[in-house]
Amino acid sequence: MRRVITYGTFDVLHYGHINLLKRAKSLGDYLIVACSTDEFNKIKGKKALYPFEERKKMLESLRFVDLVIPEENWEQKASDIRNFFVDIFVMGDDWSGKFDELKRLCEVVYLPRTPDVCSTNTKSKLTFL
Ligand code: C2G
Secondary structure, three states: OOEEEEEEOOOOOOHHHHHHHHHHHHOOOEEEEEEEOHHHHHHHOOOOOOOHHHHHHHHHOOOOOOEEEEEOOHHHHHHHHHHOOOOEEEEEHHHOOOOHHHHHOOEEEEEOOOOOOOHHHHHHHHHOO
16 A cells, blocks of 8 residues: 655645646555645645635545645654655645655655646636636
């Protein structure tokens, strides 16, 4: 059982997120998604449109997501990897190199981002519909 983990806000869930999550799952058998809490988003300087509970529910509804846990700080990744016996840590390549210190604990994979879609421009497009 190869266990994969990834982290993010996943606000206004869109096909860029879905592509990332599907590819992350395809690298193993069990996908854990650490979803940024509203409090952590403040630390990240992000204001999500949807609150944590709703973003968590949407992620849990995806058949290729097996578990959603809260991401509460920058520092929890190493303990998450140990506590959940993670084999592969995955992020989009906008984070390329940023988490290489985790290579001492598990495989680290950066996947190409899906071009031309992000929560911010999705929100602005919806505003002008
Ligand atoms: N992503 C993607 N393609 C897009 C948009 C996002 O592949 N068009 C990926 C990002 O690279 C990230 C994941 O989807 O791996 C979640 O993106 P965000 O919700 O924007 O997450 P972020 O704010 O980058 O938070 O500790 C890590 C942080 O919590 C990551």
